[in-house]
Amino acid sequence: MEHSHAALATVHAVSYLRFIVLFPLLGVLFNIFAGPRVGRRAINLVSPGVVLLSFFFSFAALLQLPPGGALVDTVYTWITAGRLQVDFALRVDPLSATMILIVTGVGFLIHVYSTGYMAHDEDVARYFAYLNLFTASMLLLVLGDNLLLLFVGWEGVGLCSYLLIGFWYTDDEKASAGKKAFIVNRIGDAGFLLGIFLLFWSLGAKGVWTLSFAEIQTHAGLLAVETVTVICLLLFVGATGKSAQIPLYVWLPDAMAGPTPVSALIHAATMVTAGIYMIARLHFLYSMAPTALAVVAIVGALTAFFAATIALVQTDIKRVLAYSTVSQLGYMFLGLGVGAYSAGVFHLMTHAFFKALLFLGAGSVIHAMSDEQDIRRMGGLKTKMPITYGTFLVACLAIAGFPGLSGFFSKDLILEETVASPHGSVVLWLIGTLTAGLTAFYMFRLLFVTFWGETRAPHEVAHHIHESPTVMTMPLVLLAVLSFIGGYFTLVPFLAPVFGGHHPAHVSALVKYLPTVAGLAGIGLAYQMYVRDPAMAERVAQRYAAVYRLLLNKYYVDELYDRFVVQPVVAASQWLWRVWDTVIIDGTVNGTAQTVAANGLLLRLWQTGNVQVYALSFLLGAMVILGYYLW
Amino acid sequence: MITPPPVNWLSLLPGLILTVTGLLILFWDLWMKPEERRLLAWLGFIGFVAAGIVSVLLWGRNESAFNGMLALDAYALFFNVIFCVVGAMTILMSVHYLETVEIQPGEYYALLLFATVGMVVMAAATDLIVIFLGLETMSIAVYVLAGMWIRRLQSSEAALKYFLLGAFASGFFLYGIALLYGATGSVQLDKIATAATTGGVSSLFLVGIALLIVGFGFKVAAAPFHVWTPDVYEGAPTTVTAFMAVGVKAAAFAAFARVFLHTFGSLHAEWEGILWVLAVLTMTVGNITALVQRNIKRMLAYSSIAHAGYLLIAMVAGRDLGGAALLYYLVAYGVMTLGAFGVVLAVGRQGEPNEEVSDYIGLGLRYPVLGAAMTVFMLSLTGVPPLVGFTGKFYIFSAAVQAGYIWLAVLGVLNSVISAYYYIRVVVNMYMYEEGGKTIEALSARPALVTAILLAAVATVFMGVFPSASISLAKESFLPPG
Amino acid sequence: MVPISYHLVLSGVLFTIGVMGVLLRRNTIIIFMAIELMLNAVNLSFVALARHLGSLDGQLIVFFVMAVAAAEAAVGLAIILLVFRGRETVNADELNLLRW
Amino acid sequence: MVSAVVFIPLCAALILLFIPREEEEITRRVAFGATVLTFLLSLLLLVEFQSDTADFQFVERFSWIEDFGIQYAVGIDGISLFLVLLTTLLMPLVILSSWDDIHKRVKEYLFFFLLLETGMIGTFVALDLFLFYVFWEVVLIPMSFLIGIWGGPRRIYAALKFLLYTMVGSLLMLVAILYLAYLHHAQYGTVTFDLLQLHKLTIPPETQIWLFAAFALSFAIKVPLFPLHTWLPDAHVEAPTGGSVILAGVLLKMGTYGFLRFAMPLFPAAAHAAVPVIMALAVIGIIYGALVAMVQPDLKKLVAYSSVSHLGFVMLGLFAFNVEGVEGALYQMLNHGLSTGALFFLVGVIYERRHTRLISDYGGLWKQVPVYAAVFLVVLLSSIGLPGLNGFVGEFLILLGAFGANPWAGVLGVSGVVLGAVYMLWMYQRVMFGPLRHVENTKLTDLSRREVAVFVPLLALMLVMGMYPKPFLIRMEKSVEATLARIQLARPLPDPTTPGVERAGDRDAIQEVSHSATD
Incomplete structure (x- = not known):
């Protein structure tokens, strides 16, 4: 468990951080004004290009990061009203360095992938404008030096997810999915706003008028524990809205209405992790409020388990992945909730890699199956799409926590911390382990049903299934590599200056290895039910028909x-x-x-x-x- | 040989001019050919203008004449100017109108002049009996004027009603004078005033005051005594209605104010309660009934009743605050109402008189100048700044508030809102409806009427935006006490 | 010497009779006569008060009142005649062309 | 210079009278030129405005009616500066947009608008209560004409309702003004209506209550505050496009401006007593306005009710009695003027083409008119307060201030943010997304060059005010602090029962604020 008050980081003022956010914005302007006139080729070049530029700048920032310190780029004073003084300032410290690298890195790959995926969509300028705007907002969110700028990015990504989900606006159902996402996010944001106000005024009551993270951290001690608890809970409401936890997760499954690369970028890798980043950024507040931490942990665990159960029976390939994301986010919150902030962020990184890969894989499958998304009409793609299958398999192994891959390291680290940390509890660990098993099961169910066995697709669809073009498969391969080796870049030492030193948790062997065993058991069960004896799934569904129907209808939550x-x-x-x-x-x-x-x-x-x-x-x-x- | 007593002719000069002009018109009319009738109008007009100029020239004098019966002071001269202006404007308006309604111009103009003489006497009188005399000369002349539109039965009926009730009211008025005479031993206002301040106020004195209130209440058309006004205003020829609404009312208030604000100034506590009630009743009845009127002349009748209510507020506010406000508002009210009646005349026609409010549909669009003028009058009557109506009401309400009658001001303000509805409805009809609407005679054929309307409109706007000149005039001319 | 109140009471009674006459009678001419009666009641009180106060003003005023009453009578009857010629009736109830 | 800004439109209006009726093009150009000139002059005011002093600048004072102690006194300070600029900005745009949609009786239309502009600017710059009242009333007449003559089917009912409703309030205010003058006469011997002199009055709390009530009623009707708002939807629905823009853009702000300039500083004790009532009404207004807006079938009515909700926010900010809240309220007044003004222009654009305001008649417009849809989206986002645009800065400051004054007000206020997104996006989806159901929509033409010219300044301002609000806030700071210092001095002893997280911190902050203001 880290002790929360690390020495205050030494701060270097720089002036190039602003370009990280500026490049995508330039991309947005280019797409809006020049886009329609300049043709597809230029767009396909410029849009990923600006994200790549940001990636290089982020990398430069990472290198220039003083050990245990931070880079701050104060651009101008944004709002001055009475006692509120908010600057437009960007800050890079180990935490935000990781985030911007993930956002720009994975983002770039997804941009490249999108050029292929959206090859025959005529409105590509508008698509890339939104995508670039999203990247800019996400970068602003993670680079913001004060809570208000974080909130600006927070709502910015909410807007972009609304626009991108409802990208194919001519279909009413897709448009309302976008609207639903925005409104549910807005409910979360309302809670977030209240948290900001309470923080601002309670600090103000002590004479400190600020919203910037550094000053909040130094003066956090002045606040009473009850106020801090209420603040943390309010901010957590915002997090549940953005990172799709109970009760505000309902928008994520419907968000699959958007194009698949969007789901990969926004609803897997970056946006949904905003909540986790926020709690990690305000870790010093949360560690002052044990009850708040407990709530985060419990909600995280419950969501993980709850979402995993629904994923078991879903038939739409993207819905399975959506619920899997909700579940994995639950894990991250569980990590944070037990005080293992670096473990949570580590899992965030690894999850970004393999979940993005899974979504892009699913995208390439849908692309090949001429927009068919129901896995019951797929099957036997193993031979026809080797690269997609191969990368998909790696991602499944990673997410299932197969030893050696990234998922194993990050997920197990969380589960170990759940037991070892003073905030943790064995019950949570049990739920976590059970969910690990479920995760493995539904991932491999998906794998076997989609790729193994014979194709159940109708003839005209089946005969022109083909491997996706290289521009789509190359990102898949890269992400597969990252999913594979991601586990070895354990962020714990890297994030130490932000979250304070960390002594490795020593736990009993049972705690250490049981989750892996559960995972393997899940894979075996899936193999048994869907490869060895395909009819078995049907029999189980009949025997527990009530439960099956309940899960299929997502516990009727939407209807409620x-x-x-x-x-x-x-x-x-x-x-x-x-x-x-x-x-x-x-x-x-x-x-x-x-x-x-x-x-x-x-x-x-x-x-x-x-x-x-x-x-x-x-x-x-x-x-x-x-x-x-x-x- | 009985040496004629030293007569202060100057004090009578305006009245004399008017009388002489009247007589001249009567005689000249005898041998005048019908088509030359218009000249009579100009003679009358010159008479009024001359009297007006003389009154202005006499300004600044402060003498009493006919040993205390008449006074030549700023107060009387101020009213003289008002009466002459009203008379002149009425003549301007009636030049063409008389031909359409076939009224004999000769007698008409003469009677107008004689009525104004009555008014001048009333304004200048400092003796109750002289007030009564002035009142009667004016009333008798106006009774006849009201009935001159022989073509129309309503006109004679209006004259009859006005006559009967007028006589009835002057009976009460006279009885009041008698009782006052009994209580104070004199009919001279200053003697009565000294009697009121020195001696105790006997019940005879109070009853006398009450009866005076009744008499003046009738003439001024205050609430319970107003019932005659709508019928008479609707029945009488429109020019006479205008003359009555402005001239007669102003004269009545002149005497009313002189008697009550000066002579009975010290007894303010006695009569302010009654006048308070009268003011509220008059405003409310006037405004509320006007809401439902369809005939524009009847509507303007009720509106004049309502404005009498506002004037009563000024009376209630007492001598030092309300007096000047009363004078100023009389001028404002006079200008607005004359203008409004002018427009009613312009819209009226030989065939059907076009007196329904609905006849004004689409008027504003086809006759922009007339429409704009009527809008100015209607808005000013409502009390919308920056027109004179608002400044007048503002002056009265600030007097009331400073005198401590907050609730009176609030009621006055609420009444203005009610009045807004029926005034603006005319404007709404003129501008906001497209279909239907009557055509009216070309305005170019009636230059005199148009000049009268424009004069009134310009005055309404000018006196509203730059009121300081007329306000200080009103302040100065309100008699300093005693 | 008869006290003044008797005279005033008498003129009050006369005045009230006059008023009642105006309210109750149908014929406009009778109404007008009732008004004249009221005016004379006032004259009576004037004369009585003049004597009581020992000043001549009251007496003098009576002449003014009478003169005015005469003028009123002349004009009033002319108007009533005009109405009669137009409407063939002088009955007050029927003369209500002008109403609400 | 201020008088020039006030009276140029009036002179232009008079000039218009002499232009013959058929020369529509010339009339339009003259009117447009006059409003642009006024705008440039007001920009000059902005440039020369010193933001470091709280007292009035460019004051012009000469006596008008000495007998009543009435002066023609005009001047600008931080509070009124931007409201004047908002007015002078919106007017040229309104006249520009009327080029396409007003074709009958153009001369009168422009005449009334120029008259309206003089009235509005006059109201914001008047320092003499009488002068303020005159301009306040003068605004009513042209607006009623505009609604009554060029409006929709029920225009007369709407015009009369608007006129009489506002008149009731303002006339009661007149009596209160008169009483103030009388008080000044009683205490200082002279009758005056000058705002600064009236500030010196010591008014006993009980009289302050009913005086404040009279002022508050008149301004609350104009704002409109919750129960007194029913005239707004009628007036908006029936008014022509330009009329709605100005009605929403500027006229509503006269109410809130009135509160901040007159009602609160003149009667501080009563203002404090009224805080719970008005805050409650404001919050109800926010939620009520949003909820009712959600179910409106008519586009203009929806935007009208959204104005009720937005102005509820402004009132919430005003009565938070702290610098953040009040500056947020002032800022939100400008934002609302821009965003709702733009919204009405947008509704006007499709109304001119399809002559229907029902949302059900539209659908899937994005495909048909993409530029229009994009502009609509940006304006909509500014209206629901998306960060990066101007709406957010205002709303955030208001809620921050309100939360500081009374946490529960903040919590309920925040719900307005959510509801705002709900009804706006639902409307946007029904109008813009989905398939092109109605065949008439296929003939819709996208924004013309002139229409784009109307939206460009608005959009640019929305972005600038969202990204870089500092120049605006700095200029407001001093005047707001001075007004608040006046109000706080009369603050009743803060009884511990009232929730107010900021009680402790607030007091010392106020002390140093009031020092800076008074010394």
């Missing part, structure tokens, strides 16, 4: 949300508008006007036209006045 959240809100607003606004408020307004007019009609009758009536009213008036005086 719709019934208990969306419908009541819409009904309430209909009522508010129809009844409250028009009848009650407008009614009173028009009512007063009518009553005055009614009195007018009444008074008008006073003019009967008869002189003597007038004389009478005259007399009455006179008598009243006289009466007043005689008393």
Whole structure:
């Protein structure tokens, strides 16, 4: 378990960090204005090119990073209002260095892949504009030197995911998936905002008016534990929204409506990891609030298990991977929740590699199967798409935690820390291990059903299945290599200056090896059910029909949300508008006007036209006045 | 030989000029050929202008004449100018109108002049009986004027109603004078004032005041006594209605203010309660009933009742605050209402009189100048800045607030909102409806009427934006106490 | 010497009779006569008060009032005649062309 | 110089009268030229504005009606500077956009707009309460005409409702103004309506309450604050495009400006007492406006209710009584002017082509009119407060300030952020995404050159104000601090029961703020 207060890093002011964010933005401008006119070839060159440039600059920053220190590039003061002073400043320290390398590295590969994947889509300029904008926002998120800039990136990526999910906007269903993603994210962001406010004012109450990470870290001690707990929980709400944890994960499975490379980049490698990065960045707050950490761990573990169970029965290739991502994110939160911040970030990195690979592999399969996504109509692709199959196999082994590959190192590190760290507990470890088994099972189920056996695809689809072009397979291979060797770049020493020193956890052998055994068991079971005895899956499905249907319908969570959240809100607003606004408020307004007019009609009758009536009213008036005086 | 008493002729000069012009018109009319009738109008106009100029020249004098019966002071001269302007404008408006409604011009202009003489006397009178005399000369002349549109039955009915109720009211008024005479031993205003301050206020005195309020209430068309106004205003020829709405009302207020604000100034506590109630009643009845009116003349009648209500607020605000506000608002009200009636005249036609509010549909678009003028008058009557109506109301309400009658001001303000509806409805009809709408005679054929309207419009805007000149005039001319 | 209050009461009674006359009678001419009655009631009170106060003003005022009443009568009857010629009736109830 | 900005539009309006009716092109050019000239002049004001002093600049003062102590006094400070600029910016755009959609009675249309501009600018620069009231009322008439003559089917009802509703409030304010003048007379012997003199009045708290109530009612109707808002949707739906833009863009800000300039500094004790009520109404307004906007079938009504929600935010910021909240509110006023103004222009564009405002009549427009859809998207994102654009800066500061003053207000306010995204995106999807169902939509033409010219300045400003708000905030800082110092001095003893995380920290911050302001 790291002790949280590392010595304050020595800071070097530099001025080139801004270009890391600027290059993708230039790409965006190029695509918007020059894109439609300049033709596909230029776009395919420029868009990945800008991301590559950012990658080189990030790498340069990594090299120039002083040991245990940080690079800060203050561009200009953004907002000054009263006591709030926010600068547009970028910071690179070991944590953000890892993140920008992942984002630009994996991002670049995915950009290259996309040029192939979107080869015959005519709206490619708009696609790459969004993709570049996403990269820029993600880089801003991880490079932001204060909480507000992080939030700017946070919402920026939310916007890009909305745009990219709804990229093929002509289909209503895809457009509403994008809308759903944005709104659920916005709910999370609302919590995030509240966290920022509470942090700002509680620090302010102590006379410290700031939002920048460094100052927060130095003055964190001033805050009461209860306030810090509430702050951490609020920020965690934002994290659940962005990183798709219970209860705000519902948008991720629907986000598969977007193009596959988008899912690979946004919904596997980078955006969904924003929540983890945020908690890692504010680790000093979370370690001050044990209850908050416990909540993070529990939610993480539960989500991991919950999502894994759903993934068991999904038939759409991308949905399986989506739930797998939710589950793996659960693992990362579990890691963070037990105080093993570097383990969590390490798993984040390895996950980025193999999950991106899985998605791109799935993309190339869908591409080959002329947009067929249901695995029950696939099969036997092993021979026809060797490279995709090979890389897919490596990724499956990695995610299943097969010893030697990256997944094994990062996942097991988390599970070990769950037991060893004071914040951890054996129950969480048990859930983690069980989920490891489930993960292995559904990954290899996917592998066997899609690649092994004979093709169940209809004839005209089957006969022109072919391996994807090199521009798509080359990223697959690279990612496979990364997934393979990723495990050996254990980030723990590299991240030590950020999270404080770390002494390796020594645990019993059982704890160390049981997860691997569970993984292998999962693979075996999958092999048995889908290769040795294909009918077995059917039999199991019949025997536990109720459970099967429950899992297939994703525990009916979407329907519940719709019934208990969306419908009541819409009904309430209909009522508010129809009844409250028009009848009650407008009614009173028009009512007063009518009553005055009614009195007018009444008074008008006073003019009967008869002189003597007038004389009478005259007399009455006179008598009243006289009466007043005689008393 | 009885030496004629030293008569201060100067104090009578404006009245004399008017009387002489009236008589001249009557005689000249005898041997005039029908087509030369228009000249009479110009003679009358010159008479009014001359009297007006004389009053201005006499400015600054402060003498009493006919041993205390008449006063030649800024107050009287201020009102003289108002009456002459009103008279002149009425003549301008009626030059063409008389031909359409076949009224004998000769008698018409003479009666106008004699009525104005009555008003001048009322404004200058410092003796109750002289006020009564002025009141009666004016009223009798206006009774006849109201009935001169022989073609139309409503006109004679209006004259009858006005006559009967007028006489009835002056009965009460006279009874009030008698009781006051009994209580104070004199009818001279200054003697009454000293009697009020020195001696105790006997119940006879109070009843006298009450009856005076009733008499003035009728003339000023305050709430319970206003019932005659709509019928008479609708029935009478439009020019006479304008004359009545502005001239007669101003004269009534002149006497009312002189008697109550000066003579009974010290008894303010006695009568301010009654006037408070009267003011609220008048405003509210006037505004609310006007909402539902379809005939524009009747609507303007109720609007004049409502404005009488605002003027009563000025009265309630008392001498030092309300007096000047009253004078200023009278001028403002006069200008706006005359202008409005001018436009009503312009829209009226030989065939159907076009008096329904709905007849104004699409008018603003086809006759932009007329439309703009009417909009200015309507907005000013509502009290929208920067027009004179607003400055007038502002002056009155600030007087009321400073005198401590916050609620009166609030009620006055709410009434303005109600009034906004029916004034703006006319403007809405003129501009916001496209279909339908009547055509009216070419305006070029009626230069005099158009000049009157434009004069009124310019005055409404100018006095609103640069009111300081007229305000200081009003302040100066309101009689310093005693 | 008869106290002044008697005179005032008498003129009050006369005045009220006049007012009642105006309210109750149908014929406009009778109404006008009732108004004249009211004016005379006022004249009575003027004279009584003048004597009571020992000043001549009251007496003098009576003449003004009478003169005015005469003028009013002349004009009033002319108007009533005009109405009659137009409407063949002087009945107050029927004269309600102008209403609400 | 300020008077020039105020009265150039009026002179142009008068000049218009003399141009013959058929010469539409010349009338339009004259009007456009006048508004551009006013805009340039106001830019001059911006350039010469010193941001280091809180008191009024470019003050021009000469007596108007001495008897009442009324002066023609105009001047600008941090608070009113940008509102004037917003007005002078939107006007040329409105006239530019009316080139295409207004073809009947062009002369009157432009006349009323120029009159309106004078009224609006006058309201923002008036330092004399009487002058303020005159301009406040003057604005009503041209606006009612604009709605009444060039509006939609129910235009007359909407125009009359707008006029009478606002008039009730403003006339009650008149009585309060008169009472203030009387108080000044009672305490200092002279009657005056000058704002700075009236600041010196010591008004007992009970009278402050009803005076504040009268002012607050008038401004709340204009804002519009929750229960008094029903005139807004009618007025917006029926008003012509240009009318809606100005109505939403500027007229609503006169209410909030009134609160900040008059109601709060003149009656600080009452303002403090009213904080819970107004904050509650503001929060209700935010949520209510958003919810009702969600279910609107009519595009313009949706944007109208969104204005209710946005202005609810501004009120929340104003009554947080801390520098962040108030500056956020001021900033949000500008943002709302830009984003909602742009939204109404956008609605106007498709309304001119399809003559329907129902969302169901549209669908899948992106494919047909991509440039229009892109502009719509950027404006929409600015309206829901996406970081990087101007909406976010305003909303963030408001919620930050509100949270500091009363955490629960902050929490409920944040829900407005979510609801905002919901109704806007749902509308956007129904209009822009999905297949091209209606055949009429296939004939839609994309933005013309002139229409693009209208949107370019707005979009540019949205981006600049989002990325680099410092120049705006700096200029507001001093005036806001001075006003707040005035309000805080009359702050009742903060009883411990009221939640307010910032109580402790706030007091010392206020002390040094008030020192800087008063010395």
